[in-house]
Amino acid sequence: MAFYVWTPIGADSAHLDTSWPALSEWSDNRTPDGELGWKTFIGSEVCLATPWSQLPAELWLVEVDGEHFNTPTEILWERIKPIELIGTLKETDVAEVAYVWAQQQYLDEMVHRPFPHTSKFRIEWVANAFKNLRAFMDSQPYDEALLDKHSFTPLTLAIRVVRLAQLGEYRKAWANACNIPNSCNVKDTRLAMAGRLREVMNGN
Numbered sequence: 001m002a003f004y005v006w007t008p009i010g011a012d013s014a015h016l017d018t019s020w021p022a023l024s025e026w027s028d029n030r031t032p033d034g035e036l037g038w039k040t041f042i043g044s045e046v047c048l049a050t051p052w053s054q055l056p057a058e059l060w061l062v063e064v065d066g067e068h069f070n071t072p073t074e075i076l077w078e079r080i081k082p083i084e085l086i087g088t089l090k091e092t093d094v095a096e097v098a099y100v101w102a103q104q105q106y107l108d109e110m111v112h113r114p115f116p117h118t119s120k121f122r123i124e125w126v127a128n129a130f131k132n133l134r135a136f137m138d139s140q141p142y143d144e145a146l147l148d149k150h151s152f153t154p155l156t157l158a159i160r161v162v163r164l165a166q167l168g169e170y171r172k173a174w175a176n177a178c179n180i181p182n183s184c185n186v187k188d189t190r191l192a193m194a195g196r197l198r199e200v201m202n203g204n
Contacts, residue, residue, distance in 0.1 A: 003040040003064050005080060008054040009088070020082075027080045032069040037076025040064060045073060046194040047101065047181035050089070052174030059086040059201065087201025091170045095137060096203075098161035098177040100196035102154035103130055105180065108189040110152075126152045137162055154180050 007020055021027040030037045040062060041049045051057045066078025089097075110123045128146070133155070135142040147159050157180050164173035181190050 002043055003062050003075065003077075003080075004043065004046050004086070005038065005040050005060045005062050005082075006046075006049055006051045006057050007060060008051060008057045021080070023082050023085075025081060026065070029066065029078055030076075032067050032076035032078050034069075037069055037078065038062075038064075038080040039074045040077055040080065041074055043194050044187040044190040047190055047197055048073065048178075050174075050178055050181075050197075052094075052178055053171065055091040055174075056088055058088050059198075060084065061086055086198055089197075089201055091174070092165070093200055094170055094173040094177050095162045095165040096200050097197060098158040098173070098180060099130075099133065099137065100200060101177070101180040101193045102152075102158035104193050104196050105154045105184055105189055106130065106152065108186065108192065126155060129155055133159055133162065153183065 019028055027038060032038070046059065060082045061084040063081040063083055064075075064077040064079070065081070068078065069076040106126055110118055110126060129149070129152070132142050132146045134140075136147065157176050161173045161177045164170075164176065181193050184190055184193070
């Protein structure tokens with residue numbers, strides 16, 4: 001099983017961990033109990049753990065060793081070794097991240113594994129709404145009314161995020177964006193969202 005760590009970057013970050021180990025070197029030992037230990041996440045929990053109030057941040061693939069302690073959202077380990085820098089997430093990435101997260105949930109819930117009784121009309125309607133949002137994001141011709149004429153919650157959140165980001169309200173935008181993976185109960189979909197997040201970070 002792969003484990004990941006989010007770590008804020010920048011000298012102005014109060015959360016910067018000065019004991020972060022060098023690449024391919026083991027960290028110091030920590031007792032993995034309560035809030036102590038090295039906080040790691042499995043792939044399906046990476047998006048849920050996005051440190052949206054501490055950006056920019058790096059996502060690392062790590063090896064783990066020693067004792068560990070499970071919490072509902074993370075696994076605390078005694079030691080970690082950074083193996084690969086997956087990417088860096090910036091505050092300004094929020095609109096694109098929200099879009100791909102919502103799109104992934106649409107693909108999984110309506111296209112690849114549709115819920116029972118999901119009509120073809122609804123599938124196509126939401127697809128067109130996503131195309132319209134993409135046009136809005138890319139400053140292309142779009143239908144203003146269509147931005148509000150749908151009932152797919154992840155898309156509703158993504159539209160709200162895009163509008164907040166355009167106003168420079170990045171903290172509020174991230175707070176809304178992270179509700180997309182938070183409201184998704186399917187681990188495979190959340191894992192796919194993590195893959196889409198990686199694509200955005202690699203595009204930086």
